[in-house]
Amino acid sequence: QSALTQPRSVSGSPGQSVTISCTGTNSDVGTYDYVSWYQQHPGKAPKLIIYDVTERPSGVPDRFSGSKSGNTASLTIYGLQAEDEADYYCCSYAGAYTVYVFGAGTEVTLL
Amino acid sequence: QVHLQQWGAGLLKPSETLSLTCAVSGAGGSCSGCYWSWIRQPPGKGLEFIGEISPPGSVTYNPSLKSRVTISRDTSKNQLSLRVTSLTSADTAVYYCARNSVGSRPAFGMDAWGQGTAVTVSS
Numbered sequence: 001q002s003a004l005t006q007p008r009s010v011s012g013s014p015g016q017s018v019t020i021s022c023t024g025t026n027s028d029v030g031t032y033d034y035v036s037w038y039q040q041h042p043g044k045a046p047k048l049i050i051y052d053v054t055e056r057p058s059g060v061p062d063r064f065s066g067s068k069s070g071n072t073a074s075l076t077i078y079g080l081q082a083e084d085e086a087d088y089y090c091c092s093y094a095g096a097y098t099v100y101v102f103g104a105g106t107e108v109t110l111l
Numbered sequence: 112q113v114h115l116q117q118w119g120a121g122l123l124k125p126s127e128t129l130s131l132t133c134a135v136s137g138a139g140g141s142c143s144g145c146y147w148s149w150i151r152q153p154p155g156k157g158l159e160f161i162g163e164i165s166p167p168g169s170v171t172y173n174p175s176l177k178s179r180v181t182i183s184r185d186t187s188k189n190q191l192s193l194r195v196t197s198l199t200s201a202d203t204a205v206y207y208c209a210r211n212s213v214g215s216r217p218a219f220g221m222d223a224w225g226q227g228t229a230v231t232v233s234s
Binding site: 032034036038045046047048050051052055057058089091093096097098099100101102103104105 | 148150156157158159160162163171173174207213214218219220221222224225226227
């Protein structure tokens with residue numbers, strides 16, 4: 001069982017927006033502003049798309065947006081495109097003992 | 112741009128030891144304050160943090176794996192290593208090395224990943 005809870009799947013039509021939630025606890029998401037999000041296409045390594053809750057690495061489209069409220073972080077994809085079909089994983093720093101915890105992943109599909 | 116290249120045995124038997132190496136190269140490979148991590152992904156499942164090594168060389172492991180895992184590095188060769196002992200079928204996964212960085216700056220995200228090594232534990 002993963003430490004962070006994500007919906008198994010979300011779907012949307014091209015051009016629409018989808019939001020993926022990531023629920024943790026006061027020991028991880030709720031305490032640290034070190035939530036990151038990864039996009040993974042089949043057979044590929046994960047790709048960092050959001051770090052420090054809201055920041056985008058260079059080259060990541062601004063269609064990807066991160067936020068956090070309490071113990072829940074969220075990733076919103078605006079203007080859904082075909083290439084956005086992938087699995088998305090959230091990750092939170094959880095302190096010096098546990099370090100990092102991941103969610104089980106959310107599959108994003110286009111309708 | 113940093114490049115992480117992994118290698119190691121892909122088919123092992125229960126009770127054996129997994130050994131993987133990750134070599135770092137490329138113009139963006141230098142990151143003096145960066146931590147380096149190992150992550151794994153069982154077939155059809157999510158990502159699991161295995162452990163990380165700090166710039167001075169101290170290591171922190173996932174508590175659930177701590178008794179069986181060793182992470183080390185050879186700075187002269189720019190290589191990172193992973194050993195997992197007493198393997199069972201539950202250790203079957205794709206194993207990734209990664210750098211905890213954004214650009215060439217230390218960060219709590221991992222923007223550079225190896226290609227992944229598929230490891231199967233089966234008798």
